[in-house]
Amino acid sequence: MTSVPTSGAPHLRLRAPAHHVDPRAITWWRLQDALIWGAVLVAVGVVLVFWRPGWLVALEVAVAVLAVVDVVVAPPIRYARHRWESTAVAVYVREGVFVEDWRVAPLSRVQTVDTQRGPLQQWLGLSTVTVTTASTAGALKIKGLDRDAAVELVERLTAATEATPGDAT
Amino acid sequence: MTVTGAPPVTDWRRLDRRSIWVEAVKPGGGLLLAGAVAVTFRGWDRVGWIEPTIGAVVVVGILVLSAWAWATTTYRVTATHVELRSGLLVRSARSVPRDRLRSVDLTVDVVHRVAGLAVVAIGTGRQGGESDDELKLESVSTAEAERLRSVLLVREAAPVGAPADHRAPLAEFGASWVRLAPLSLAGLVAIGVLAAALGQFRDAIDYEALWGSGPVRSAVAWAGGVAPPLLALLVIGGLLLLNTVLSTVLYVVSYGGFRLVRDDDRTLRLTYGLLTQRSVTIEEARIRGVRVDEPLLLRLGGGAKAKIVAAGLGVQDSEGNEKRDSDLLLPAVPVALAHRVTADVLGAASSPAAVALRRHPAAALRVLLLRWVPVSLLPAVGLAVPALLGVFPHWPWQLALALVPPAVAGAVLEFGNLGHALSGAFLVARSGSGVRRTAVVRRDGVIAWRFRRTVLQRRPRLLSVTAAVAAGKGAHTIAYADQDEVLRVAADAVPGLLAPFLEPDPAQA
Numbered sequence: 001m002t003s004v005p006t007s008g009a010p011h012l013r014l015r016a017p018a019h020h021v022d023p024r025a026i027t028w029w030r031l032q033d034a035l036i037w038g039a040v041l042v043a044v045g046v047v048l049v050f051w052r053p054g055w056l057v058a059l060e061v062a063v064a065v066l067a068v069v070d071v072v073v074a075p076p077i078r079y080a081r082h083r084w085e086s087t088a089v090a091v092y093v094r095e096g097v098f099v100e101d102w103r104v105a106p107l108s109r110v111q112t113v114d115t116q117r118g119p120l121q122q123w124l125g126l127s128t129v130t131v132t133t134a135s136t137a138g139a140l141k142i143k144g145l146d147r148d149a150a151v152e153l154v155e156r157l158t159a160a161t162e163a164t165p166g167d168a169t
Numbered sequence: 170m171t172v173t174g175a176p177p178v179t180d181w182r183r184l185d186r187r188s189i190w191v192e193a194v195k196p197g198g199g200l201l202l203a204g205a206v207a208v209t210f211r212g213w214d215r216v217g218w219i220e221p222t223i224g225a226v227v228v229v230g231i232l233v234l235s236a237w238a239w240a241t242t243t244y245r246v247t248a249t250h251v252e253l254r255s256g257l258l259v260r261s262a263r264s265v266p267r268d269r270l271r272s273v274d275l276t277v278d279v280v281h282r283v284a285g286l287a288v289v290a291i292g293t294g295r296q297g298g299e300s301d302d303e304l305k306l307e308s309v310s311t312a313e314a315e316r317l318r319s320v321l322l323v324r325e326a327a328p329v330g331a332p333a334d335h336r337a338p339l340a341e342f343g344a345s346w347v348r349l350a351p352l353s354l355a356g357l358v359a360i361g362v363l364a365a366a367l368g369q370f371r372d373a374i375d376y377e378a379l380w381g382s383g384p385v386r387s388a389v390a391w392a393g394g395v396a397p398p399l400l401a402l403l404v405i406g407g408l409l410l411l412n413t414v415l416s417t418v419l420y421v422v423s424y425g426g427f428r429l430v431r432d433d434d435r436t437l438r439l440t441y442g443l444l445t446q447r448s449v450t451i452e453e454a455r456i457r458g459v460r461v462d463e464p465l466l467l468r469l470g471g472g473a474k475a476k477i478v479a480a481g482l483g484v485q486d487s488e489g490n491e492k493r494d495s496d497l498l499l500p501a502v503p504v505a506l507a508h509r510v511t512a513d514v515l516g517a518a519s520s521p522a523a524v525a526l527r528r529h530p531a532a533a534l535r536v537l538l539l540r541w542v543p544v545s546l547l548p549a550v551g552l553a554v555p556a557l558l559g560v561f562p563h564w565p566w567q568l569a570l571a572l573v574p575p576a577v578a579g580a581v582l583e584f585g586n587l588g589h590a591l592s593g594a595f596l597v598a599r600s601g602s603g604v605r606r607t608a609v610v611r612r613d614g615v616i617a618w619r620f621r622r623t624v625l626q627r628r629p630r631l632l633s634v635t636a637a638v639a640a641g642k643g644a645h646t647i648a649y650a651d652q653d654e655v656l657r658v659a660a661d662a663v664p665g666l667l668a669p670f671l672e673p674d675p676a677q678a
Contacts, residue, residue, distance in 0.1 A: 011630075011674035012656045014620060085670075092670050100627075102620040105637075106666050109616035137644030138617030138637030 014102045017085035017092045024124045025082070025144025029075040031120050037067035084142045086153060088160075091131050093140045103140045107160040109133045115150055129153055181243040181254075187284045188308045193235040194280050197228050244306060246320060251291060253304045265291070265304060271455045271479065273318045274495055277311070278445040287314035291321065292495070318450055322436050339513050340499060340506060342427040342441070347417060349472040349501040353464070356415030357408065424500040429510065437477075437514065439497065449495060455479045457640040458595065458610035459498060459511045461522040465582070465603055473507040475499040477514070478610055478640045515609065521595040522607045526588030527658075532629030533587060533649035537580040539625065545576030579603070589647040589658065596636060596662045598647045608645040612662045614638050620659075622652075634659055 044060045074097075082095040091110070094102045114130045121127060127150035131140040145153065204224060242255040252264045272292035281287060286308040309317070392400060427441040431453075440448045458478035467473065475498040498514065499507055508520035515521065552566035583602035590597040596615065599607045617637040626632065632652040636645045636659075647655055653674075660667040 010653060012653045012671050013674040014656070014670055015672040017670075087669065089669070090666055098624050100620075100622045102670075103617065104619075104667060104670060105617035106663070109639075133616045133637060134639030135616055135637035135643035137619060137635055140617075 014094070017083040017094050019084055020079065021082055021084065021142060021144040022126060022146040022149070023079070024126055024146075026075045026079045028120055028124050028126055028144055029078055030071050033071050033074065034067070037063070037070065041067065079144075082143065086157065091140055091157070093142055095141075095143075103138070105131060105133050105138055105140055107157065109138075110157060110161045113154050113157045113161065115154055117147070127151075131157060181245045184239055184242055184244075184306060185286055185308060185310045185313070186239070187286055187310075189232070189236045189239045191280055191284045191286055191308060192238070193228075193231045196231050200224055200227060244304075246317070251304060251321065253306070263304060267321065270321055271452055272495070273321055273450045275314050275318065275448040275450075276445060277448075281308055282446065285311055287311050289314050289317055290495075291317075322450055322452055338428050338430045339437075340427070340429040340502070340510050342425060346424075346427075346500070346502050347421060349467060349470055349503070350417040350420035351413040352466040352470040352472060353416050353420070353501060354412065354466075355419050356412035356417075359415050359419060360408075360411065420500065427500065429499070431513075441500075449497070451477060451479055453514075455640075456514065457614035457638050458608060458645075459514055459522065460609070461507055461511060461520075461607045463504070463605040463607075465605075467501055468504075468605060471504055472501045473499075473504040474501050475507050475511060478608065478638060478645075511609065515595065515611075517593060517595065521590075521592035521597050521609045524590050524592045524597065526590045526597060526599055527650075527654065529584070529587040529589075529649050530629065530631065530651050533631055534580065534584040535629070536623075536625055536631060536649055537584050538577065541576040541580040541583075542573060545572040546570075548572060587648060587650070589650060589655065591658055591662055596645075596658075598636070598645045600646060600648055610636060610638050610640075610645055614640065615663050618659055618663075618667060619644075632656070636662075 040063060041060065044056065044063065048056060048060060077097055078095075081097050081100070082093075084094070085092045088107075090104055090106045092102070092104050094100070110131055111134055112130075112132045114132070116128045116130065117126070121144070125147045126144050127147050129142045129145055129150050131142075133139065142150075142153075204220070207220070238255070241260075242253070244251070244253045246252075246267075250264050250266055251270070252262065254260065254262045270291055274290040274292065276288045276290070277286070287310070288308045289306040291304040291306075306317075395403070422443050424441045425443040426446075427439070429437065429439050432438050432450075435453045436450050437453055437456075438448065438450045440446070456477060456479045460476045460478055462474045462476065463472070464474075476496045477498045479496070499510055508523045511520040511522050512518065549566045549569035549572070552561065552569055555561035556563045556566055579602045583600070586599055586601050586605045588597075588599040591612075592609075594612055595609050596612050597607065597609050599605065615636045616639050619635040619637065621633045621635070622631065626649065630652040631649045632655055633649060634647045634655050636647075637643055638645060647658075656667070656671055660671060
């Protein structure tokens, strides 16, 4: 059991978890955002073909600029913020830019470990791992892991979960 | 877990035959009531033969469906499982392992009582997913309900040498409780519900005749002669009086005869209610904590309510409806009693909900003001824009500014309520503005931590910590606490879990 590092340090913070997710996650988020923004741009563009008031053109341009900035800038920041770690005792995940979010769940309380792969993720060879506990407030998501790394993580977590008796409540 | 106790039944049983009639009484009664209202307001002469015919067909239909439901529903208790088969067209079969059962909840309303029946809800505590949450038997005889209760929640023999007198009630309805009843707005809510129900019958009511009737006309004439401020005072006073009377009546009817006992088989049993009788049995091993709620008015009157934090209670049932009051521990009672019962239920020497809590930094007040005030300004801003454009009068947005002081008061109240503490085996978290909620959860019941911080919280070093618990709504938040302090508390609360993920903050050293 590690003691809380209190000696000589009045100020504490949650340290960054050890691992980044796979760098391909940046591409994944870029494509995701680009698809959503693209849908909006196309929808407005179709209207512009028939009807072209000045304010709508301005709106289209503004959305386009916002879209480009978001697709270029946001995913790398998101990648830098989203980190995870799994020790012998617990799973630890950090994410979020404007609202930072850290989650810690002890392996002894983990109930299920799932993986999801959307079409974009399948194409990029990525997986999202969800670790759930017996409370809806206690779910952890590691988004954009390499597929093989995800399989290995799930196996390890599942083994640790099965080693714990009881129903983890 | 081994299942012992009374010998299990293995044959399939049906619900009580009388439930065919009982289940049909409520929809049928509603229909009769609607008919009675229609006749009262429209007179017999305007009722033809069509409405009664439709009514009769519907009543017969309800009876047939009810009988069919009875005929297709069977249940049994085996050595390991409780199974329920039901369904009119779509057959459903549910099977729940007995060691997953957390609570047995008997409800007897007036109709059921006359028939000698009870509705049994067996809580399993699964939350989310398709497999939640309770098995409901509507309805079985009272004797069968009692039998099920004792069979289902007895698993291990009581330990030898357990204190003999376990049946002295932890709390019992007293006259001093009723004193607190008027400090609730339940009466006003009831008035609102009644008004809405009357609105439902507006087609049936002849408003012109009502408006023209003697008492109404003289009341209006009288009100016209009274000064408006006095009239407002009279109306408010009248509503308050009505609320006092109705709240008290509702309180006594709902919670009269309240009794909380600890049974020998290590379960808590609550019984209460004069008309609809409720009897909830909860396995103590499943209790993860207690929440003490103090609505502002009640708190000023020296009262508090309490809820149980336990898996399978106070969550949604299989239809997604909030389970009413299934997590109730105490209705509005004197606060000292609430704390004594809290301590008793949690097995603590004194109530952890009553310990001195650590206050949160003043910066939290700024965050709260930033959350409350802009929202309260929204209506004023929305009304001011057309006013400035000259298409709308100015007084509405000026009036809307009146929302700001209550918002500031709300923020200040919420700030005053923030607090947390570690007390023995328990983590205490207090929050809420209008209602002060003090959650006391067992430290070993915390199954995950979640920490959150918005951009606004970063510089003043505020951190919100959520302890996930496999019970009730599942999350208890310590909001806007001092980062260094609350990280230490969280690390201490569950030893060995959080410490490896903490480090000194060099930027602040």
